Amino acid sequence: MTPVLETRALEKRFGGIVAANQVSLRLEKGARHALIGPNGAGKTTVINLLTGVLRPSSGEILLDGKDITNVEPHDRVRLGMARTFQINQLFADLTPLETLGLAISERLGTGTHWWRTVGSRAGVVDEIAELLERFRLVDVMQERTAILPYGKQRLLEIALAFACRPHLLLLDEPAAGVPDAERHEILATIATLPADVTVLLIEHDMDIVFSFAGRISVLVNGEMLVEGTVDEVSHDPRVRAVYLGEAFDG
Amino acid sequence: MVKPAHPLSADIAGLLRVRARWSPLEFVFWIIAFATIFLFPNYYLILAEIVIWALFAISIDLVLGYAGIITLGQAAFFGFGAYAAGLLAKHGLITEPTLALLASGLAAAVLGFFTSFLVLRGSDLTRLMVTLGVSLVLRELANRFPEVTGGADGMQGITINPVLGQFRFDLYGHTAYIYSLIVLFVLFVIARRIVRSPFGLSLVAIKGNPLRSAAVGIAVNWRLVAIYTIAAAYAGVAGALLTQTTAFASLEGFSFERSADGLLVLIIGGTGYLYGGVIGALIFRFGHDYLSSITPQYWQFWIGLFLVLIVLVGRDRIGTWFDPVRTLADRIAAWRSKRRARAIGAASREGGQP
Numbered sequence: 001m002t003p004v005l006e007t008r009a010l011e012k013r014f015g016g017i018v019a020a021n022q023v024s025l026r027l028e029k030g031a032r033h034a035l036i037g038p039n040g041a042g043k044t045t046v047i048n049l050l051t052g053v054l055r056p057s058s059g060e061i062l063l064d065g066k067d068i069t070n071v072e073p074h075d076r077v078r079l080g081m082a083r084t085f086q087i088n089q090l091f092a093d094l095t096p097l098e099t100l101g102l103a104i105s106e107r108l109g110t111g112t113h114w115w116r117t118v119g120s121r122a123g124v125v126d127e128i129a130e131l132l133e134r135f136r137l138v139d140v141m142q143e144r145t146a147i148l149p150y151g152k153q154r155l156l157e158i159a160l161a162f163a164c165r166p167h168l169l170l171l172d173e174p175a176a177g178v179p180d181a182e183r184h185e186i187l188a189t190i191a192t193l194p195a196d197v198t199v200l201l202i203e204h205d206m207d208i209v210f211s212f213a214g215r216i217s218v219l220v221n222g223e224m225l226v227e228g229t230v231d232e233v234s235h236d237p238r239v240r241a242v243y244l245g246e247a248f249d250g
Numbered sequence: 251m252v253k254p255a256h257p258l259s260a261d262i263a264g265l266l267r268v269r270a271r272w273s274p275l276e277f278v279f280w281i282i283a284f285a286t287i288f289l290f291p292n293y294y295l296i297l298a299e300i301v302i303w304a305l306f307a308i309s310i311d312l313v314l315g316y317a318g319i320i321t322l323g324q325a326a327f328f329g330f331g332a333y334a335a336g337l338l339a340k341h342g343l344i345t346e347p348t349l350a351l352l353a354s355g356l357a358a359a360v361l362g363f364f365t366s367f368l369v370l371r372g373s374d375l376t377r378l379m380v381t382l383g384v385s386l387v388l389r390e391l392a393n394r395f396p397e398v399t400g401g402a403d404g405m406q407g408i409t410i411n412p413v414l415g416q417f418r419f420d421l422y423g424h425t426a427y428i429y430s431l432i433v434l435f436v437l438f439v440i441a442r443r444i445v446r447s448p449f450g451l452s453l454v455a456i457k458g459n460p461l462r463s464a465a466v467g468i469a470v471n472w473r474l475v476a477i478y479t480i481a482a483a484y485a486g487v488a489g490a491l492l493t494q495t496t497a498f499a500s501l502e503g504f505s506f507e508r509s510a511d512g513l514l515v516l517i518i519g520g521t522g523y524l525y526g527g528v529i530g531a532l533i534f535r536f537g538h539d540y541l542s543s544i545t546p547q548y549w550q551f552w553i554g555l556f557l558v559l560i561v562l563v564g565r566d567r568i569g570t571w572f573d574p575v576r577t578l579a580d581r582i583a584a585w586r587s588k589r590r591a592r593a594i595g596a597a598s599r600e601g602g603q604p
Binding site: 077078082101102107113115117118120125129132 | 255256257258259261262263265266267269270443444446447448449450451452454455457458459461462463464465466467468469470473476
């Protein structure tokens with residue numbers, strides 16, 4: 001079967017620094033795949049390459065078997081790839097209601113309509129309502145995003161990616177900076193994703209990785225160190241060496 | 251198969267409708283605007299001038315206030331529209347003013363489209379310089395070809411036919427003002443429609459965060475090209491209105507001062523809500539008159555001082571003087587939606603949902 005996402009010898013050099021070196025990834029349909037690695041290993045570089053924010057120095061990216069290496073970031077979204085950001089990237093002047101209305105309109109291809117009002121199209125309103133409720137944003141839906149508490153902003157960050165209805169979702173530390181209580185809600189919501197949606201999770205927190213992922217890739221210094229099942233990776237001596245037992249103890 | 255509507259849907263649809271609806275304050279605003287036709291017959295000339303400034307400032311608001319493109323060269327399109335209208339009338343190409351106005355706006359839009367690609371790249375400073383550069387180049391071109399434009403003397407001998415073949419432009423500016431005001435109103439309604447559409451929303455999103463905009467599938471560059479082109483058409487119509495109501499076009503239309511004053515008008519009135527241009531034009535023009543009657547030579551001193559005060563006192567707009575009212579309205583809306591949300595939450599819990 002054609003993998004949903006495949007990279008072939010992906011490389012990114014910034015001057016003399018190799019941020020990603022011969023990175024090869026392969027995600028089957030419906031995979032729950034985690035990408036881990038110590039700080040500065042190049043995880044976010046890989047995500048930026050996948051989403052097109054950065055252009056690779058060499059190598060190829062394939063989505064559903066099609067070469068998308070030179071496809072613009074916004075067109076990759078249209079092809080079904082969405083992401084969340086490690087540091088919230090939201091629209092400060094819009095309300096959650098407008099933010100989600102915008103994303104849904106864009107997905108439905110009505111984003112260029114200038115003569116209609118937002119949400120005049122059937123279905124958009126229902127979908128906004130469903131997302132607001134699922135991400136518990138109903139009580140703040142009319143407030144400017146800039147003044148929302150951090151936890152709510154984090155939920156909106158993820159809701160925004162969901163609004164794109166991707167079949168490949170890239171999550172860049174979705175629970176970063178979120179207190180424990182809300183962290184579980186975010187993870188529970190991610191767990192409700194349909195089984196046919198493929199997910200690539202970048203994460204620091206090993207508890208989250210082990211509870212969520214089926215397969216794990218370990219990135220160190222821009223290179224793939226190991227790739228395997230949760231069991232294989234957690235017992236790999238090289239991985240243990242990299243992490244010096246800090247997260248793998250017990 | 252019809253999916254059952256979500257319990258919140260009706261509320262959200264309502265909120266989105268409110269977002270697009272004309273507020274009572276807006277009705278009052280436009281009723282007063284049209285009432286001036288009967289109230290101030292002695293001020294038609296200055297009022298027509300204000301309307302043209304307002305339209306020009308709205309054009310800048312569309313690119314700056316909504317899409318966040320900083321421009322110091324909107325006069326390029328104003329002047330282009332002004333000369334287009336002049337040439338159309340002078341050579342009898344399109345003699346009916348409304349059609350000529352449309353054609354001039356279109357001509358400016360074409361220019362806007364092709365120059366938009368220059369402002370896509372680069373930072374704010376680059377954009378400032380590029381837009382300024384384009385308007386200076388056009389000004390010098392107009393200066394260089396006096397056989398077409400009249401050069402430094404301006405374009406003479408323009409005869410404007412009656413509007414719709416009925417309404418002759420008179421000395422007192424009666425036709426000029428009513429004609430300009432109707433054009434302003436029509437273009438305002440369209441601009442209002444645009445900024446409240448999904449397209450308009452995407453502009454605000456791009457202004458706030460271009461990276462995320464692309465990450466939800468927005469083709470950022472094409473949206474900017476589109477709004478820059480539309481705004482150019484608006485500026486072109488404003489320029490054409492000036493030519494038609496004064497039967498004269500000059501290099502001033504392309505000048506740096508025109509761009510800068512337009513920006514000043516907008517900042518006085520406030521960016522990002524369309525009315526800023528109209529309010530700013532009123533204050534700017536009457537302020538100019540009042541101040542120059544006190545100190546004919548130094549009136550710009552007061553404008554300068556005023557500008558500094560605006561920037562120091564409150565963010566960047568006089569519109570913020572109404573902010574307490576707006577905040578109150580926001581609070582009430584938020585409180586009501588919260589209450590509604592709570593009521594719905596309670597209802598669904600009672601309904602035995604998990």
